[in-house]
Amino acid sequence: MTISGESLKATSQKKSSKNKIFIEIRRDWCKGCGICVAFCPKKVLELDEHEKSSISNPEACTQCGFCELHCPDMAIELILIQEGTK
Amino acid sequence: MAVRDYIRERFMPHIWCPGCGHGIVMNTLIRAVENLGLRKNDIIMVSGIGCSARITGYLDFHTLHTLHGRALAFATGVKLGRPDLHIIVPMGDGDATAIGGNHFIHAARRNIDMTAIIMNNRIYGMTGGQYSPLSGYGRMATTAPYGNIDQAFDIVELAWSAGATFVARTTTYHAHDMVTILEKAIVHKGFSVVEVLSQCPTYYGRKNKLGDAVEMMKSYQKGTTPIGSNAKKQNPDLVERGIFVQEEKPEYCTEYEKIIQKVKGEKQR
Amino acid sequence: MTKQILFLQGNDVCVEAAIYAGVNFFAGYPITPATEIVERLAEQLPRKGGKFIQMEDEIASMCAIIGASLTGMKSMTATSGPGFSLKQEAIGYAVMAEIPCVIVNVQRGGPSTGMPTCVSQGDVMQARWGTHGDHAIITMTASNHQDVFATTVEAFNLAETYRTPVILLFDEVIGHMRERLIMPEPGEIPLIERLRTSVKEGTDYHPYLPRDDGRLPMSDFGGVHRFNVTGLVHDMWGFPSNNPNIAHGLMRHLVDKIENHVSEIAKVKEYYLDDADGILISYGSPARSARHVVENRRKRGIRLGLLELQTLWPFPAEKVRDLCSKAKYILVVELNMGQIMQEVKKAVEDPGKVFLANKIDGTFISPTDIRNIIRLIQGKGV
Incomplete structure (x- = not known):
């Protein structure tokens, strides 16, 4: 995961789970509308000093998918990474 | 496939303004297509002109970007040429109900198998905020500087009475519902219409002091209700959302194919 | 067969x-x-x-x-x-x-x-x-x-x-x-x-x-x-x-x-152009009357020719110029106010010898109409 301008953070995981969910934000696509920030039920996201969405509280994420589905810029993706894969 | 596999990434970020609801429609549409397991080659997308029409440039389907209001007319020719493929026609409210109003009601009347997605942001965005047939009485626009005196269409009622066999309304706030509705609309055999209330914070929102994209989406959350809900009975001003019509009627291409099978090879009378 | x-x-x-x-x-x-x-x-x-x-x-x-x-x-x-x-x-x-x-x-x-x-x-x-x-x-x-x-x-x-x-x-x-x-x-x-295209699937x-x-x-x-x-x-x-x-x-x-x-x-049809003193240029239904006039005049030894245009656009300007170079007069026969006549004027060396025989009243132009205009061009009156 080396796409430029991207931030990728793991969300909270159940310890037993072999899968990890990451929130990926493509900063070059994000236009900073704030929809993800405003509607996130757990306040996981915030706008940074460049008016881009960023992940400030990954542990609180419940992977509800609201941000991913409602991002008008398609900048947010929840990525499932299985244990043992890169 | 990942969502981004459906996008022509070299054109991203897209041209839509920050917070534009059209991006949410595109996002949602991709998921509906993915859930249905359709291949990119299975879909032809035909659009007209306007902010909404630009969606064709970003999606990696067969894409045809046509003239203002004429998408359904082009799509009719395309569908008769390739009746086996899914035709999706994203339109704006002006595109579909003003300059393209005639094509819209007649495509619905024919019940030709395609999916019209009307992204209703109640304004002409591409040209800078003029009133559309969906702006509504009393609303402000650059061409209604003293308030709009045009009455608005109800797209659902219009499509319904014109003969569309699948008619639904949803909003960008209710994107989960939108995915399900779009899936049903795409597989529906006949003319399906999905009206999506889609925010234009830049023009409609600003001109009418409705706040930013977030505020406008909250108004969809609060101002709409599922069809037939108790809330609607108590507050008639609420806008209903959901699937209004879903029925089987003879589909145009299928009917024409029957004619061909009946008369093919017959000599001139 | x-x-x-x-x-x-x-x-x-x-x-x-x-x-x-x-x-x-x-x-x-x-x-x-x-x-x-x-x-x-x-x-x-x-x-x-x-x-x-x-x-x-x-x-x-x-x-x-x-x-x-x-x-x-x-x-x-x-x-x-x-x-x-x-x-x-x-x-x-x-x-x-x-x-x-x-x-x-x-x-x-x-x-x-x-x-x-x-x-x-x-x-x-x-x-x-x-x-x-x-x-x-x-x-x-x-x-x-x-x-x-x-x-x-x-x-x-x-x-x-x-x-x-x-x-x-x-x-x-x-x-x-x-x-x-x-x-x-x-x-x-x-x-x-x-x-x-011969480009295969999956190729750009x-x-x-x-x-x-x-x-x-x-x-x-x-x-x-x-x-x-x-x-x-x-x-x-x-x-x-x-x-x-x-x-x-x-x-x-x-x-x-x-x-x-x-x-x-661009395609044209040429009738008696080789030695024509006067050339009619026409197309569509008026070309029928024009051809009738030309055939009729030829029987009397009058050196009239017809250039029938089958292609209007792109306009065959060079061909029109070459074929009309020796004509003393060119009469464009059409049912409008000279839309092709203007193109002919642009094409030929001397636009002053280009005339119009037309009708704009919804009726058909007859051989007599054309003959009368030829007489006028030649100063003979009708």
Whole structure:
């Protein structure tokens, strides 16, 4: 995961789970509308000093998918990474 | 496939303004297509002109970007040429109900198998905020500087009475519902219409002091209700959302194919 | 084998020719005096496995044939003046997106509703410049049913060859006149089929990258290649572009692919031109009267000739100049206020010797009308 301008953070995981969910934000696509920030039920996201969405509280994420589905810029993706894969 | 596999990434970020609801429609549409397991080659997308029409440039389907209001007319020719493929026609409210109003009601009347997605942001965005047939009485626009005196269409009622066999309304706030509705609309055999209330914070929102994209989406959350809900009975001003019509009627291409099978090879009378 | 001889009106001949050429999609709207084309195709197309649709208006008809043509169908529509006006926006789209299609305009009196049942040739310039923006277009016409047939087939051939809309500019007299048609045998007139790409699935296909010969192989829309089609200025993939170099290259390509091939595209018929002192230039139904005058004068030893234009656009200016170089006078015979006469004036060395014999009252121009004007030119009075 080396796409430029991207931030990728793991969300909270159940310890037993072999899968990890990451929130990926493509900063070059994000236009900073704030929809993800405003509607996130757990306040996981915030706008940074460049008016881009960023992940400030990954542990609180419940992977509800609201941000991913409602991002008008398609900048947010929840990525499932299985244990043992890169 | 990942969502981004459906996008022509070299054109991203897209041209839509920050917070534009059209991006949410595109996002949602991709998921509906993915859930249905359709291949990119299975879909032809035909659009007209306007902010909404630009969606064709970003999606990696067969894409045809046509003239203002004429998408359904082009799509009719395309569908008769390739009746086996899914035709999706994203339109704006002006595109579909003003300059393209005639094509819209007649495509619905024919019940030709395609999916019209009307992204209703109640304004002409591409040209800078003029009133559309969906702006509504009393609303402000650059061409209604003293308030709009045009009455608005109800797209659902219009499509319904014109003969569309699948008619639904949803909003960008209710994107989960939108995915399900779009899936049903795409597989529906006949003319399906999905009206999506889609925010234009830049023009409609600003001109009418409705706040930013977030505020406008909250108004969809609060101002709409599922069809037939108790809330609607108590507050008639609420806008209903959901699937209004879903029925089987003879589909145009299928009917024409029957004619061909009946008369093919017959000599001139 | 004896050939089939039919007695038909010109509109029916146009349909027979379109079917001969392989038309398999028609979208139209009823309009006098072109309705017979719509009716006959409604009956004929499904018998051949083709498709007919009566759209909600003329605009939609034009759009639908473009959509169908993209998917690989040979497509056509037919109309008259008011409908032709409505189709202009989408004709421009077909020019820009390079989509083969044939548009028949059976001309009637205009402007506006004009004289729906009367003859006119008032749409010559509209065929050339009806849609906005710089562009080139192919427009053909015919004066008898054998030529209506051949020209209609040729229109489909040229549309496919040059990836362009082709306009067939007939007129009410030709459309409704009944005369003999000797039906060509299959294969007698060559058919040009669409040039399709040999690029394989999964390989980068460029729908708008011309080959060295200027032609653009097509891939049926909805087929193995996914690409974009737009009415915006676009790059070789079909995606919109604001790049001045791309815009310039596209504009030059769209015009040059036709204007640089005038000699191959434009056809004329020459009658007694070799020694002609006076030359009539005509096209469509008035060319029948003009030819009658010429034949008649020749019997009396008068050196009159006829240059019949079968292609109006691109205008065969060089040919007109060469053929008319020795004439003492040139009389353009047409049913408008001199639309082709102006082109002839631009083409010849001495515009002062170009005259107009016309009618604009909805009636047909007779041999007597033409003879009288020749006498006037010669200072003999009527």
